[in-house]
Amino acid sequence: MDNLRIEGTKQTPDIEFNASTGILNISGRSIPENTFEFFNPVLTWLDEYAGVAPDKTVINVSLEYFNTSSSKYILEIFKRLKNIMNDGKEVLVKWYYEEDDEEMMETGEDYEDVSGLPFEILELEE
Amino acid sequence: MAKQNIYQQEIENLDQAKKFLQRSDYSKMELQLEFKKLLENYEELIDQVKIITKISDRLQNKLNRTNEKLELTNQKLHDTNIKLNETIDALAEAKIGRKAATIVLFVAILLFIISEAWIEPMIEKAFPNFWVGLGLKLIVAILIKPGEDFTNKYMLKKARKKQLEEANKAEETDVKAGSKKI
Numbered sequence: 475m476d477n478l479r480i481e482g483t484k485q486t487p488d489i490e491f492n493a494s495t496g497i498l499n500i501s502g503r504s505i506p507e508n509t510f511e512f513f514n515p516v517l518t519w520l521d522e523y524a525g526v527a528p529d530k531t532v533i534n535v536s537l538e539y540f541n542t543s544s545s546k547y548i549l550e551i552f553k554r555l556k557n558i559m560n561d562g563k564e565v566l567v568k569w570y571y572e573e574d575d576e577e578m579m580e581t582g583e584d585y586e587d588v589s590g591l592p593f594e595i596l597e598l599e600e
Numbered sequence: 601m602a603k604q605n606i607y608q609q610e611i612e613n614l615d616q617a618k619k620f621l622q623r624s625d626y627s628k629m630e631l632q633l634e635f636k637k638l639l640e641n642y643e644e645l646i647d648q649v650k651i652i653t654k655i656s657d658r659l660q661n662k663l664n665r666t667n668e669k670l671e672l673t674n675q676k677l678h679d680t681n682i683k684l685n686e687t688i689d690a691l692a693e694a695k696i697g698r699k700a701a702t703i704v705l706f707v708a709i710l711l712f713i714i715s716e717a718w719i720e721p722m723i724e725k726a727f728p729n730f731w732v733g734l735g736l737k738l739i740v741a742i743l744i745k746p747g748e749d750f751t752n753k754y755m756l757k758k759a760r761k762k763q764l765e766e767a768n769k770a771e772e773t774d775v776k777a778g779s780k781k782i
Binding site (some may be wrong): 509510539540541542543545546547549575578579580581584585588 | 656
């Protein structure tokens with residue numbers, strides 16, 4: 475299965491999903507003009523990944539800001555990861571937030587509550 | 601397969617429930633199952649709405665705070681810019697002042713030479729009085745300061761006009777660049 479690589483822009487996050495290592499990175503800002511167009515390939519990739527996922531998947535989320543529709547898609551990503559976990563595989567979410575960015579930290583906590591996935595909420599050092 | 605739009609799954613669930621309702625041949629068991637499914641979907645939707653609203657509000661606050669910080673920084677930048685412009689103006693005035701003084705001094709020296717070489721011998725010939733020549737020199741000396749002030753004001757006015765023209769030109773260029781972007 476191919477890896478997924480989407481270069482980040484001022485409006486869209488940088489995405490680097492590696493199917494063989496099970497390390498998925500998403501970082502930057504997510505305010506795309508068309509969220510569906512941006513996230514559709516990501517969700518499609520995850521649907522395919524669910525069938526070939528290695529024993530452990532780690533997703534590193536380091537977002538600076540995202541809009542409302544992106545928050546729904548992030549939830550969709552976590553839902554797919556939860557399905558992988560339900561298949562007996564290990565999944566870990568590493569949620570990074572910048573120093574003093576309480577909003578992003580609390581957002582990570584909310585996603586942890588609602589997704590049912592194990593989270594590590596980590597402060598990024600300057 | 602990813603959904604075609606952000607709420608596609610929810611729309612599909614709703615359509616399914618509507619279709620079921622249109623049927624007339626369902627059993628009590630089927631009705632219960634359909635209702636359970638609808639309830640679960642509804643519950644999930646509420647959970648989603650709750651979390652998305654919460655996150656959205658929080659990030660909106662973050663955005664507002666960032667905007668406030670930006671406004672404050674802009675204000676500080678504006679104040680610093682004003683101070684900088686004042687300093688630049690003061691420096692320009694000082695430079696012009698020095699230039700005006702040099703010009704006036706040069707003119708005074710020139711007048712002195714002209715007066716010594718041509719005017720004074722003519723006056724001495726016409727009015728053989730010591731005080732006339734001295735009075736003339738005194739007038740030239742008295743006129744030095746107002747002359748310097750006048751030259752200074754004139755040069756300053758010219759420099760400001762040039763500055764204003766340059767600023768207008770820059771503004772026009774910005775507007776043109778902005779309309780091109782749009």
